[in-house]
Amino acid sequence: MIAFGSALAGFIALGVPITLALAIAAVAFVAWNDQWMLLAAFPQRMVSGVDQFVLLTVPLFILAGNLMNAGKITDRIIRFCQVLVGRFRGGLGLVNVFSSMLFSGVSGSATADSAALGTVLIPGMKREGYGVEFAAALTAVSSVIGPIIPPSIAMIVFAVLSGTSIASLFLAGVVPGMLMGVGLMIYTVIVARVRDYPKEPPASVREIGSATVGALPVLLLPLIILGGILSGMFTPTEAAAVASAYALVVGLVIYRTLTLRAITEVFYQTCVTTSAILLVVAMASIVSFVFSLGSVPQKAVELILSVSDNRVVILLLVTVCLLVLGAILEPIGALILTVPILLPLGAQLGLEPLHLGVVVVLNLVIGLATPPVGLCLFIVCSISGLSLGRVSWAALPPLAICLLVLLLVTFVPDVALLLPRAFGY
Numbered sequence: 001m002i003a004f005g006s007a008l009a010g011f012i013a014l015g016v017p018i019t020l021a022l023a024i025a026a027v028a029f030v031a032w033n034d035q036w037m038l039l040a041a042f043p044q045r046m047v048s049g050v051d052q053f054v055l056l057t058v059p060l061f062i063l064a065g066n067l068m069n070a071g072k073i074t075d076r077i078i079r080f081c082q083v084l085v086g087r088f089r090g091g092l093g094l095v096n097v098f099s100s101m102l103f104s105g106v107s108g109s110a111t112a113d114s115a116a117l118g119t120v121l122i123p124g125m126k127r128e129g130y131g132v133e134f135a136a137a138l139t140a141v142s143s144v145i146g147p148i149i150p151p152s153i154a155m156i157v158f159a160v161l162s163g164t165s166i167a168s169l170f171l172a173g174v175v176p177g178m179l180m181g182v183g184l185m186i187y188t189v190i191v192a193r194v195r196d197y198p199k200e201p202p203a204s205v206r207e208i209g210s211a212t213v214g215a216l217p218v219l220l221l222p223l224i225i226l227g228g229i230l231s232g233m234f235t236p237t238e239a240a241a242v243a244s245a246y247a248l249v250v251g252l253v254i255y256r257t258l259t260l261r262a263i264t265e266v267f268y269q270t271c272v273t274t275s276a277i278l279l280v281v282a283m284a285s286i287v288s289f290v291f292s293l294g295s296v297p298q299k300a301v302e303l304i305l306s307v308s309d310n311r312v313v314i315l316l317l318v319t320v321c322l323l324v325l326g327a328i329l330e331p332i333g334a335l336i337l338t339v340p341i342l343l344p345l346g347a348q349l350g351l352e353p354l355h356l357g358v359v360v361v362l363n364l365v366i367g368l369a370t371p372p373v374g375l376c377l378f379i380v381c382s383i384s385g386l387s388l389g390r391v392s393w394a395a396l397p398p399l400a401i402c403l404l405v406l407l408l409v410t411f412v413p414d415v416a417l418l419l420p421r422a423f424g425y
Helices: 002-013 018-032 038-051 051-070 074-085 090-104 110-127 132-145 153-164 166-193 207-231 236-253 260-293 296-307 311-326 331-347 355-369 373-384 386-413 414-423
Strands: none
Touching: 018 038, 018 260, 018 331, 038 260, 038 386, 051 110, 051 153, 051 207, 051 236, 051 260, 074 090, 074 110, 074 166, 074 207, 074 331, 090 110, 090 132, 090 207, 110 311, 110 355, 110 373, 132 166, 132 355, 132 386, 132 414, 153 166, 153 331, 153 355, 166 207, 166 236, 166 355, 166 386, 207 236, 260 331, 296 311, 311 331, 311 355, 311 386, 331 355, 331 386, 355 373, 355 414, 373 386, 386 414
């Protein structure tokens, strides 16, 4: 496995896309062991890796999110949040966090969240007298709630790699996502009081009603997804199809913001994004094949357990490694590399796969806002015009809140398992 690890690390360091880096590393493993006949198994492994019915949820949830985004739902979400929390000190900061929590139920993507909401809220907060560093950092960190509150592409990929129920993973992400949102809101209120940030006039009953009606179709989408799955009306794959059809009807009939050209672009972007994700998933099958030949999971577990047999120490070590990996790689690529190793390790530590899934995904998505290479940081830097160093420094306090939630979820499993157990998972 020296050849595989060296090739993978080297190509990632050179900026080679994770899919190509994985493929080259697998070939390096074959060459190192002089087992060229194994190359014939690679195409078969790739096809079998993506030939899974449950993976239909990926393009369908992406399509639903893209349709909602193209339908210009961002303004409606922000307006709804404004009439609810804008009256408090630091209201726009609260709107930022609250919007991320609502937007996560539509997109399921941290990068989509930071780009869509940041484009509107960062300039808006700047005009109202908020510090630009504060606005950009809050947007980047709050966007990591996106892949935690369902639907979540990262959790779907973990479910495929581990055989865990998608519905149970979706439920397990609700409470941690809410805790992160509440924690960031408390932080925002404290900062707003210290820096005397402005608040907006209270909204009238008529304004609240109008904003609620305008945002209601969007707010119903997460309820349709989770409610339909939990009630047994449809499977997660069927829920994704229903969500896509619902998003299309909302954009065409209710909001009337979708045009034929916009729909064409949505389908194109969905195809591109889905192709990239499924190609990585196909490579995951090759990596799993290579790992099994080299007995990597077993050796990795033995190595980690040789460092310490203390469960707390091991979990902290895994947390640090995942945070670093999440700051370097996209969550899906990181999941492919870590899940085959973490599943047997979790079994050794007595962790339920469901709990482990939430912990792993939470670690990796926090990495998206972790300096110095978190992708969400680069997005908000591009929007705000600030340097990465200034945004990274401002992001440390809200990141600390996310880390506290992560530690709570890691060492108190009931936080994540509360809802799944309540619904019989």
